[in-house]
Amino acid sequence: MSAAEVTFAKIHKSFGGAVAVRELDLAIRAGEFISLLGPSGCGKTTSLRMLAGLEFPTSGTISIGGRVVNDIAPGKRDVAMVFQSYALYPHMTVGENIAYPLKKQGLARAEREAQVRRIAEMLKLEALLTRKPRQLSGGQQQRVALGRALVRSPKVFLLDEPLSNLDAKLRAHMRAELIELHRSLGRTFVYVTHDQLEAMTMSDRIAVMEGGELRQFAPPREVYDRPANLFVAGFIGTPPMNILHGNFADGRFHHPAMTIPFRPAGTPTKVALGVRPEDVLLGQGPHRAIVRVVEPTGHETIVMLDAGGSPLTARASAESGLRAGEVVPFDLRPDRLHLFDATTTLRLDAREEVTP
Numbered sequence: 401m402s403a404a405e406v407t408f409a410k411i412h413k414s415f416g417g418a419v420a421v422r423e424l425d426l427a428i429r430a431g432e433f434i435s436l437l438g439p440s441g442c443g444k445t446t447s448l449r450m451l452a453g454l455e456f457p458t459s460g461t462i463s464i465g466g467r468v469v470n471d472i473a474p475g476k477r478d479v480a481m482v483f484q485s486y487a488l489y490p491h492m493t494v495g496e497n498i499a500y501p502l503k504k505q506g507l508a509r510a511e512r513e514a515q516v517r518r519i520a521e522m523l524k525l526e527a528l529l530t531r532k533p534r535q536l537s538g539g540q541q542q543r544v545a546l547g548r549a550l551v552r553s554p555k556v557f558l559l560d561e562p563l564s565n566l567d568a569k570l571r572a573h574m575r576a577e578l579i580e581l582h583r584s585l586g587r588t589f590v591y592v593t594h595d596q597l598e599a600m601t602m603s604d605r606i607a608v609m610e611g612g613e614l615r616q617f618a619p620p621r622e623v624y625d626r627p628a629n630l631f632v633a634g635f636i637g638t639p640p641m642n643i644l645h646g647n648f649a650d651g652r653f654h655h656p657a658m659t660i661p662f663r664p665a666g667t668p669t670k671v672a673l674g675v676r677p678e679d680v681l682l683g684q685g686p687h688r689a690i691v692r693v694v695e696p697t698g699h700e701t702i703v704m705l706d707a708g709g710s711p712l713t714a715r716a717s718a719e720s721g722l723r724a725g726e727v728v729p730f731d732l733r734p735d736r737l738h739l740f741d742a743t744t745t746l747r748l749d750a751r752e753e754v755t756p
Contacts, residue, residue: 402430402555402586403430403431403555403556403586403587403588404430404464404465404478404555404556404588405427405428405429405430405463405464405465405466405588406426406427406428406451406462406463406464406556406588406590407426407427407428407461407462407463408424408425408426408427408447408451408460408462409425409460409461409462409463410423410424410425410459410460410461411423411424411425411447411450411457411459411460411461411462412424412457412458412459412460413443413446413447413450413455413457413458413612414458419612420443420446420612421443421446421447421450421457421612422443422611422612422613423460423613424443424447424460424613424614425614426447426607426614426617428588428590429588429604430465430588431586431587431588432588432589432604432605433579433582433588433589433591433602433603433604434589434590434591434603434604434605434606434607435591435592435593435598435599435602435603435605435606435607436448436590436591436592436593436607436609437593437594437596437599437606437607437608437609438594438608438609438610438635439594439610439635440594441611442609442610442611442612443609443611443612443613444592444593444594444607444609445560445561445592447592447609448481448558448560448590448592449560450462451464451479451556451558451590452474452477452479452481452558453469453472453473453474453477453479454474454481456470457470464477464478464479464555464556465478465555477556478554478555478556479554479555479556479557479558480501480548480549480550480552480554480556480557480558481549481557481558481559481560482542482545482546482549482557482558482559482560482562483545483560483562484560484561484562484564484565485565486533486541486542486544486545486562486565487545488533488541488544488545488548489533490532490533490534491532492532492533493529493530493531493532494520494525494528494529494530494531494532494533494536494544494547495513495516495520495529495530497533497544497547497548498516498519498520498525498544498547498548498551499512499513499515499516499551500548501548501551501552502515502516502551502552515551516529516547516551519547519550519551520547522547522550522581523543523544523546523547523550524543525540525543525544525547528540528544538565538566538567538570539566539570539573539574542562542563542565542566542574543577545562546562546581550581550585554587555587555588556587556588556589556590557587557588557589557590558590558592559578559589559590559591559592560592561592561593561594562574563575563593563595563598564593564595571598575598575601575602578602579601579602582602591603596635596636596637596638597638599620600620600623600624600636601620603619603620604619605617605618605619605620606618606619606620606623608623608631608632608635608636610631610635615628615629615631615632616628616629616632623636624636624637626738626747627641627674627738627747628746628747629740629745629746629747630643630672630674630740630745631745633674633738633740637676637677639677639702639713641674641675641676641677641738642674642675642676642677642680642711642712642713643672643673643674643740644657644658644672644673644674644675644707644710644712645670645671645672645673645710645742646671646672646673647669647670647671648662648667648668648669648670648671649669653671653673653739655673655707655708655710656707656708656709656710657687657688657689657707657708657709657710657712658686658687658707658708658732660673660732660734660737662739667739667748668741668742668743670741670742670743671739671740671741671742671748672739672740672741672742672745673737673738673739673740674737674738674739674740675732675733675736675737675738676736677702677713677714677715678715679732679733679736679737680712680713680714680715680730680731680732681714681730681731681732681733682703682714682716682720682722682728682729682730683728683729683730684729684730684731685729685730685731685732686729686731687707687729687730687731687732688707688727688728688729688730689705689706689707689708689712689727689728689730690705690706690725690726690727690728691703691704691705691722691723691724691725691726691727691728692704692705692706692711692724693724694720694722694723694724696718697718698718699718700715700716700717700718701715701716701717701718701720701722702714702715702716703715703716703720703722705728705730707730712730714730
């Protein structure tokens with residue numbers, strides 16, 4: 401059974417008077433791994449639940465493999481969902497949990513056992529088949545939940561923050577497992593997370609959501625390098641992008657700490673300049689800032705500055721020797737600056753390259 405494309409067309413979802421998802425248009429290619437990324441309450445889990453059939457859209461259509469599924473029961477949509485809580489049956493063994501969907505389908509016992517052995521081998525669960533969920537670690541329970549989804553061989557896998565209950569080391573391990581699993585199966589994966597690292601490392605494309613609306617849908621590198629608006633710019637990246645508010649006049653961005661030449665077409669007066677911490681060059685340049693906080697992380701130092709009354713974060717080497725209170729010169733990489741309309745918050749692309 402092959403993967404399937406998934407389409408959200410003008411999907412709107414309200415709970416009473418509260419809008420959870422607004423006019424969502426999303427076309428997911430067959431076999432693609434996409435992440436719905438955003439803060440709590442942005443509509444990502446509601447979108448996933450509508451795709452699963454656990455919620456119904458107020459308006460719009462959802463299609464799987466070209467078939468509109470708005471009125472199709474969850475069990476007949478050819479999707480499988482892995483929940484944040486794993487939702488394992490506590491009274492069943494690992495083997496019984498994995499086999500349960502096949503039992504509901506009426507498969508013979510011998511065939512169920514063969515399928516369970518296949519999945520257990522794939523997920524390295526062979527030695528755990530007779531255990532109960534309470535006897536398993538969080539990572540093992542997560543793999544059992546995946547196994548129960550895999551055994552159905554669905555066209556689309558839906559994963560709702562499945563790694564959020566794991567510690568940092570195990571999350572990193574399971575990210576690698578999921579990447580390999582997606583590669584080997586070739587099925588469509590729709591993954592919900594608030595963790596940008598998960599989205600950036602695993603996804604073919606990321607759908608960034610805010611307030612029930614889609615803000616950008618693009619490959620991870622594009623979301624990072626060319627954020628579509630101020631929300632995406634500030635949400636993606638650790639530490640996030642610096643946003644400096646100022647005015648545009650006479651072909652220049654004016655801020656109390658700096659004046660930078662730009663040549664955009666039709667630039668509004670009120671603008672915001674975005675710059676990643678790695679593109680703030682400390683120890684050189686015409687601008688000055690006061691060091692407020694120095695955070696050594698081992699391989700580098702995160703430096704928080706005051707630049708003309710605005711906070712500015714930079715990355716420095718572990719041996720930078722910077723101290724709070726000192727004044728340091730800095731510059732900004734001219735080819736790595738981003739300009740946004742402060743009123744609409746949208747990216748301003750119609751500009752020439754910045755001149756140093």
